[in-house]
Every structure is written in structure tokens, then in C-alpha cells.
Amino acid sequence: MATIFIDNQPYEVCSGQSLLQQCLTLGMDIPYFCWHPALGAVGACRQCAVKEFRDEKDTQGRVVMSCMTPIKDGMRISVNDPQVREFRAHVIEWLMENHPHDCPICDEGGECHLQDMTVMSGHTYRRYRFKKRTFRNQDLGPCINHEMNRCITCYRCIRFYQDYAGGHDLRAFASKDHVYFGRHTDGTLESEFSGNLVEICPTGVFTDKTLKKHYTRKWDLQTSPSVCVHCGLGCNIIVGERYGKVRRILNRYNGQVNGYFLCDRGRFGYEFVNGDKRLRQPSLGAYERSALATKPQTLAAMADLVRNDRRLIGIGSPRASLEANFALKTLVGADRFYLGTSDTDTHLVATILDILQRSPAKIASLYDVERADAVFILGEDVSNTAPRLALALRQALRTAFGGLLETLHIAPWLDRAARQASALEAASPIYIATPNATRLDDIARGLFRAAPDDIARLGFAVAHELSTQAPAVTDLTDEMGSRAAAIAAALRQASHPLIISGIGCASPAVIHAAANVVAALCEIGKDAQLCLTVAEVNSLGLAMIGGHRLSEAFAVVHEDGAPTVIVLENDLYRRASQSSVDAFLKVAGHVIVIDHTANNTTAMADCRLPAATFAEGSGTFVSSEARAQRFFSTVGPSENVQESWRWVRDIAAIRGSEPASGWNRLDDVTAACAQTVPLLHSIPEAAPNANFRIVGQKIPREPHRASGRTAIHAQEHISEHRPPTDRDSPFAFSMEGALNPPPAALIPVYWAPRWNSVAATAKFQSEVGGPLRGGDPGVRLIEPAPTAIPIYAVEVPAAFQRRSQEWLVLPLYYVFGSEELSAQAPAVADRSPTPYLCLNPEDAAAFGGAEDCRVGLTINGDVYDLPIQLMNDLPVGIAGLPDGLPGIPTASLPAWGTLARGLPL
């Protein structure tokens, strides 16, 4: 800590940070542009000027940039000195010379950092009378809109895109008055983090193109805190809605999870909620002859299906909330509840849950990942399976070179200097062992491309190098042995080593190997951490609730004689082969599907009950960090759509069975789940319950407005509808309610007086860039047992042997296209690959050897005709199939398949 004097008042502040960051933490309003709490300082915009005095006798002082000035004990500064105020007003005046002043038609208007800073700096009169420079805008693809005339040359965009996220196709071009931020030519921005430009750019240069299609001003949006549903990381989001349509997703700061950034799948994948495949009304009867019905009609019709049938079977889902899965399990009974994941995934996630519960290492949050100083990734292409994790790993570079920066007396937040110093060193101590090349390879010190079994062997060998208690690997090649020794040495030297694996290459042996490495590190006294990724938003939560394998449901249905099956938010055709799902649904007496989007399974149902999506319902998910997080509805309730747990409750009421009574609100189900499932006992703490009030008032979902709300349907009626009541949360569907800042888990929007843009986040943090006041949202369900004795897996797999005329076909996950729901959003679909088969060029040579050749792949008797895509790094004898794309049988992978020359193009 240090004491500094600001305008002659003493303040206790943190040393080691910049003056700007500390002044903002103290609540002072200093305008800035190029500085960002995650990007650090480069001193480019000259907007954050303050005056620094040598001592109390110094009356002149000198103008300094507060973002570039370190805190010194006893320093004296002035924020309000007339000279610096004038300086700041002049700076913004010349930054604004070429700005078009088109706020009324700018998508950023009303939530623009440039607008806020202009007002804050006191620049009110435009003296510039000359022609403004203008630029040609680019088509940057389906996600980002480009309007370069609004640029103020703060360089934040390329500092984020290139330096922070590792992107290559966004650059600064030209010089002087004509600096241009864009691509060398029109085209979709390649980085999966491009959407963050919308929030990083302090003006309206980069804006959300998906919002533009159904544009609504910030003050007309209804917003709620929510959780991204498109992978297992559970990044925190703010959902914006108007008139029943989700309009956009913004980042919701969580210091332990996603910080300031999301991936593009999370930001732009929301439009499945507005899609034409949505189920918005119950329907009865076979799909092609189905009839739409009202909710009471449906429940009456279902009575015959479920009242007398004691043989209900329930299929859960990793994309449904804890409450929905728990309700279904309660209804059908533990013996008749089946996890709706492929048997492979069920086994992998159960393995992960078991390891996490007995591991002596902490499960790493993304905050922890950024602070790791050596990383070993086994089998996981995290850029595709858990994109935000890959972004966090890129920042671990800075931690790895912390010692070097200290020696050179460079503060880590002095961004340009710190990056240049780090570049003097070799790549960071990140070691990646995967079957295919990854987008993190450019920062890795060691790469190993191999089959899953060989990756597992490398992991087992590293663990044995660290501790002889861990099993040894026999017949290891010299090359593998020295590789294992090098990785072990780097991990041993590190202060915060991190081991990452997951279900990406579908190998339990790889996950066990990762667990052995982390156990060995803990055994030798290292502060090691573990991160195991899972595929879906509630994969870990579903495993915690527990249930039988899907294949067991397929068997039981035959023995049971046509029971009624209830499928919860799940397309079973993505979980098992078509023939087995067809047989299952055919034998079932009746099939009731509760889901929000039409798919192949809903097409086979006798009864379709429209479920709420994350935007229309509230509930709890458990992330791969074992963090339970609450999400809240943003769209008001509708007549026929309701949360899945409410449909289950209604079915129970018909049957007169559990859980029919007493479940009126989400809190009732959450509490019952917490009481029943020991691992979930603390989930009610994930957020305050529905009774929470601030000075007796609810929290408004809409911001207060000085003028009236813009009425879109004014031609029909000038009055707004009466807002609906929300029984499940402390939020109001209106602008009525408390204005005081809510607890961290209940922040529906970032806004503070004078701060209308996302930069208002700082006003909710206990220190700028640090945790939110009261702690970051969510509750961790698994913590390490410090005294746990490491238990090592002992089954080391044999080395991979390629087969003659057969290929081991592995699933390859893609950030765009592999995930079921986001793939239906037009912006994501546009960036998804078309199905193909990946082969090493050596293997591909037998089938024509070029990318325009086709190949016939046979797996389990089914033949798929696919074009070849060459993948240099893929080991010989292995083929890769894009996971989740239409017509790709990834539920049954990995599997051995044969290849034949395919149909000509």
C-alpha cells in the first residue's frame, strides 16, 4: 500500500499499479481511451492527463499521463488543476476533428465511451471548419459492422485483436491523419474473439452486426444477468431483449470466469432463440400430422398418456438446467432416469467428476489460468472446445515472464514495453500434446502431435518423471523420454503449473494421465492447478445429479414393454447412432419431448412441450470449474412456453406424484435439489433468491429514462403492456425498482452516472480490473482437500499402432458449427465449415491426395461420402471428422473406419 495526495487529500492506494487505475478505483472521473484494465497502458491518446508535483512546495507541477505513471508513496497529483482540465478538453477536441458526429444514427449512441468522455472533458464547442477525412468501410463478415470514419486512433482494437487475442488479419494501415484499422481486404474477421471489438472500441467503428438487424437503443432494452449456454466454461453474459426478441449479448464481467471478454460463439450464437425452428406452442400427434394446442388442452390430452403409466422413463440433458434435470429425475425416480449424453461422453464426464472430487489440486478458474507460469495441455484443442480458456492461456505468457520484467524494472501493465521484453525470450512454457494443430501452437514451447494413447503415455511419463510413485511407462522411445523430461522440468521449475485436459479427444486414458501429472506435482509440493473441460453448459451439473447410461435406456425400453419416455431438451440423434435412437423411439409407448427448438427427436415425439430457453427462463448451471451459476430470464413469460421444470411439475400433477405440490417458484426446486444431491448443497448461494429486495424494491430490468420509452408499436397502441410478474427472481420486467447497485450476481446492466458505456463496469468492482463488489458471482462446488493423498491411475495404454487399411477416426471440435444451438444462429452458421474428412497428406495420397478429392468412409457399416481436407500435423493412421456437423456420426467416435475412393466431385 502507498499514501498519495490527490488535490491535497491523502488516499491509501495499492502500489504496483498505474495512477489512472488507482484514481478510477477511488471513484474519480478521469477520461481515458487507449488504456483498458485488461490491456494495460500505452499512452497513445493523451487523454488521461493529470498534474504531478515534485513535493508540497512545487506549485508548477508537470502534466503526466496518469495511465503511464506508476504509484509512488507520497506522490502528489492534481486531477482538477485548471491546466490539465484544459489540456484534456483540447485533446478531445483534436481527437474529434474528423469524427462525423453522427451519434443519432450510430449504433453506439447512448452507450458510447467517446460520448461520455467528451462530456466529462468539457469539450462542447466545435471550432474545426475544414473538410473531414473519410474512409471506405469494409465488409468484415456476419458479426461485425465497420464504420471507420468514427475512429479516434486509440489503437485499442489492434492491441486487443493482435496482441491480446493473437489474431493476424486486423491491422493498422497508413499513417498520420489516415491511419486505417481494418483488414487488407474485405472479408470475415478470422479471430473467434472478434466480437470483443464491439466493446473494446470506445466509439462506433466496430459494432454488432447481428444487433443492427433488429436494432434497439440500450435504454429501450430489457436486460438480465445470464450464462452463456454454448460450452462448458459458463461465461457470464448480459442478454438484451425487446418485444420478445433477443437483440444482443454483451459481456458480463466476472473476475474469476470470463473477465471482460467472450468468444464469438457465445456473443453471436444467441439467435437460435429468435429462430423459426422454435417451438412456441404445444403440439400433439405424429409430427407430420401434429396439431397445435393450448397448454390446458395439452395437459388434458397428456393425462391419458401419463396418468396410468407407472413405467415412465426420463432422459436428462447437459444443456438443461439443474432444476429441470432434478425435476425429471424426481418424477421418474432415480432408477429410471438416464443421462442424455452419448455413452462415451457419460463415461468421460464421470471420470472428470471423480478426478475433480479427489484431486489435491485446485480446479483452475480462468483467472487462475492467466496466472499460470507453465502449462501442459493434454489432448484438448481448447481454441475450439473452450475458446475463452484459450484466450486466458495467451495471457499466461505475461506471468511466465514476470521474473524477466522485474529484472528489467518493467511494470507488467506497461503493455508495449512488457510485450517487447517478453518477445526477447523464446515461446512461453506451454506444452501442447494434441492429435491436430491448434491455434495456440504459436505461443507454445513444445508441440507433440500423436494419437490419444500416445498423448496419454506422454502424460504418464511426465508424471513418473515428477514422482516415482506415479506408474512408469514401459518401452518409451528415447525421443518420448526426453520430451517427458523437458516438460517435467518446466513444470517443476514453475510456481503455478497448470495441467489442462478434457473430453476433446474422447480418451479416458488422456484424462487419467493429466490427473497423474497434477497429482505428482502436488506430491512434490507444487501449487498445481487442474482444468478439465467438458462440452456443454451443464455437463458437470448433470453428472453431479447422476443417472444411468443412455444405452441402458435403449435396453430397458425393450424389456419394459412400451413405457412412456420423457426426453428433456435433447436431440438424441446427436447422442447415439440413428438406428439405435430410431429403435428406441419406435418401441417406446409414447414419447413426450420438452424442448425449445425443433430437431430430429422432436419430430419423432407424440407430444412436444415448448420449453423456455436461457433467455425466457431462470435456473442454475454448473461450469467446468464446478461453479454453480444462476441465469435469469430476460424475456417475459408467455402463455404456452415455460421452463422445463414447470412442464415436469405439471405432468407430476396429472399423475398425482412427486414433485406435484410445493414447487411454485424456482427457489423451491433449487432448494429441493440442494437438499437431495449432496454435491449440490450450496447451489442456493449462487445468487440471492426471489425474495431479495433493495430497500423493499425489486431490481429493474430496464434502465431509467428521462424521456418516455420509444414505442415500436405506436401505430397500433400508444400505451405499453402491463409488465408481467416474475415469481422466480428479484427482477422486475420494467424500469420500476431500486436504483442502488445490486449484488454481483444480480447486475442486469452496467451503468453509473456519467458512465453509459461498458466502461461503467469499473463502478461495480471493488478495485478496477479486480473482483466485483461482494465477490464474483457463482459458488464453487468442489474445493481441493489439501491433505488428500495422491492416488495415481495405473493403467498406462499401449502405444498406438496404426492398422493396415483402417483409420482411427477422431472427432474434431470446431468453435463454429460443432455446438448444437449456436450452429442455428445465422452469424455462426455462416462461419461454420461444411462436413469433410481430415487426413494427413501421406494417407490422402492413396485417395487422390488433393483437397478436392472425395473419400468413402465406412464406420460400423454406415458409409459417408466426404471431401478430403488435408491436415499436415494429423498423425498417419488417424482421420478427423468435424464434430456436430450435419450428417457426421460423431456420437459413435472414436471408432475405426475404412476408406475408399469416393464419388467424383
Ligand code: SF4
Ligand atoms: S477503430 Fe476504435 S478501437 Fe480502433 S483505433 Fe479506432 S477508435 Fe480505437
Ligand code: SF4
Ligand atoms: S468460451 Fe464458451 S462459455 Fe465462453 S462465450 Fe465462448 S462459448 Fe460461451
Ligand code: FES
Ligand atoms: S488513456 Fe492514458 S494516454 Fe490514453
